[in-house]
Amino acid sequence: MSSVRNVILSFSNGIATSVAVQQGESVLDAALAAGLPVLHQCRSGSCSSCTAKLVEGRAGTRAGASSTLLRSEFEAGDRLLCLTEPETDCTFALNYASDAATAQAVTAHAFVDSVEMVASNVVRVTLELAEGAWLDFKPGQFLQVRVPGTDVTRSYSPSSTAADLPKIELLVRILEDGVMSTWLQERAKPDDVLEIEGPFGRFFLREKVPAPHIMVAGGTGLAPILSMIDTIRRKPGRKPPILLSFGCATPDQLFCLDDIELRKHWVSGLATRISVDRGASGDLLSGNPVDAIREDDVTHGETVAYLCGPPRMIEAATHKLKHLGLRPENIYAEQFAPSN
Ligand code: FES
Known part of the structure; x- marks a missing residue:
C-alpha cells in the first residue's frame, strides 16, 4: 500500500491543486512545501487559521495533538490542516480564494498613541506604524502583538481597516492577571513601541456583497x-x-x-x-x-x-x-x- 496520499485542495474560486502528502506529514506542511497558498499561522493547532473542510476521503488528527475545533465542527468535516494526516486520498475545500493568502505576514513596529478604557473590562488601544513599517490585512484578520519585555504574544483583530493605516485600533478585553492586560493597565503610555506581526487568519470579509x-x-x-x-x-x-x-x-x-x-x-x-x-x-x-x-x-x-x-x-x-x-x-x- 502506498504511503503517499494524493490530496486535492479546492479553493473557493474554483482552483483545485493536488499535493502528495507523505506518511507522517501534515497536509499543511506538504501544501506549504509545494508552495500552495494555504492560510496558516501557529502550525500547532491553536489558531484555527488553517481550517478546511474534508469533502472526500478520510483524514484524522495527528496522534497526541490537541486541536481547538469543536466536536461538532470535526464531525461536520472541519480539519486543522496543520494537524491533519490523510488516511486515504482526500479532497479538502478551503473557504477562501487561491489569492487570499497573498498578503504575507510581516513583523513591524508600532507606537502606542492612546490606551483608553471603554468599558469595565475593555480598553481601546490605538497604534501607529513606525515610519517605513507597513503591513496589510483584510477586515477580520488578526495581528499578533508582543507584550513589551516578554516573549508573550497575544492575538487581536483590528477594529480599524487597512484604509486607516498607518493607524491601527485594537479592542482588548482586560483579564485579571493577564500579561497584556497588566501591561496595558499599569505600564503602557504614548510612544511606547510594540512589535506586531501579521496578518493571520481565514476569518475575513468575503466578496459576497450585496447578499444580506x-x-x-x-x-x-x-x-x-x-x-x-x-x-x-x-x-x-x-x-x-x-x-x-x-x-x-x-x-x-x-x-x-x-x-x-x-x-x-x-x-x-x-x-x-x-x-x-x-x-x-x-x-x-x-x-x-x-x-x-x-x-x-x-x-x-x-x-x-x-x-x-x-x-x-x-x-x-x-x-x-x-x-x-x-x-x-x-x-x-x-x-x-x-x-x-
Ligand atoms: S496553523 Fe494554527 S491551527 Fe493550524
Missing part, C-alpha cells in the same frame, strides 16, 4: 465586525442589508455603542440589536446575541453570516443559523478565547 449579512459579535468579538462594516461602508456601489447582533454579559461591559450608532447613519441598511445577559433596561435586549436572531432574519438564500466571540456563542449561532436556512458554506466564524 448577519453579524453576531460577543464581547471584543465586535472588533473584526466593526472592521468589516467599515470596509463595506467604503466600498463603492450598493451596500448589503446588515444585521449586527452584539452582546456582553452586563451593561457596564458594553462598548463602542456610539461607534455603532454612527455607522447606522453611514450605512443605511445597517440594523442593530444590542443585548446583555443580565441587567437589561431601555433599548437593551435581555439575553445573548444569538437569542436576538429571529426566524424572519433569514429571508434570502444567499445570506452570509460572520460570527465572532466565545466558542459557545459560535456553536449556538452556527446551529441556529443553519436551522434558519443559512448554507453552512456561507457561515464564517472566529472563536475569541481569552488567554492568560
Whole structure:
C-alpha cells in the first residue's frame, strides 16, 4: 500500500491543486512545501487559521495533538490542516480564494498613541506604524502583538481597516492577571513601541456583497465586525442589508455603542440589536446575541453570516443559523478565547 496520499485542495474560486502528502506529514506542511497558498499561522493547532473542510476521503488528527475545533465542527468535516494526516486520498475545500493568502505576514513596529478604557473590562488601544513599517490585512484578520519585555504574544483583530493605516485600533478585553492586560493597565503610555506581526487568519470579509449579512459579535468579538462594516461602508456601489447582533454579559461591559450608532447613519441598511445577559433596561435586549436572531432574519438564500466571540456563542449561532436556512458554506466564524 502506498504511503503517499494524493490530496486535492479546492479553493473557493474554483482552483483545485493536488499535493502528495507523505506518511507522517501534515497536509499543511506538504501544501506549504509545494508552495500552495494555504492560510496558516501557529502550525500547532491553536489558531484555527488553517481550517478546511474534508469533502472526500478520510483524514484524522495527528496522534497526541490537541486541536481547538469543536466536536461538532470535526464531525461536520472541519480539519486543522496543520494537524491533519490523510488516511486515504482526500479532497479538502478551503473557504477562501487561491489569492487570499497573498498578503504575507510581516513583523513591524508600532507606537502606542492612546490606551483608553471603554468599558469595565475593555480598553481601546490605538497604534501607529513606525515610519517605513507597513503591513496589510483584510477586515477580520488578526495581528499578533508582543507584550513589551516578554516573549508573550497575544492575538487581536483590528477594529480599524487597512484604509486607516498607518493607524491601527485594537479592542482588548482586560483579564485579571493577564500579561497584556497588566501591561496595558499599569505600564503602557504614548510612544511606547510594540512589535506586531501579521496578518493571520481565514476569518475575513468575503466578496459576497450585496447578499444580506448577519453579524453576531460577543464581547471584543465586535472588533473584526466593526472592521468589516467599515470596509463595506467604503466600498463603492450598493451596500448589503446588515444585521449586527452584539452582546456582553452586563451593561457596564458594553462598548463602542456610539461607534455603532454612527455607522447606522453611514450605512443605511445597517440594523442593530444590542443585548446583555443580565441587567437589561431601555433599548437593551435581555439575553445573548444569538437569542436576538429571529426566524424572519433569514429571508434570502444567499445570506452570509460572520460570527465572532466565545466558542459557545459560535456553536449556538452556527446551529441556529443553519436551522434558519443559512448554507453552512456561507457561515464564517472566529472563536475569541481569552488567554492568560
Ligand atoms: S496553523 Fe494554527 S491551527 Fe493550524
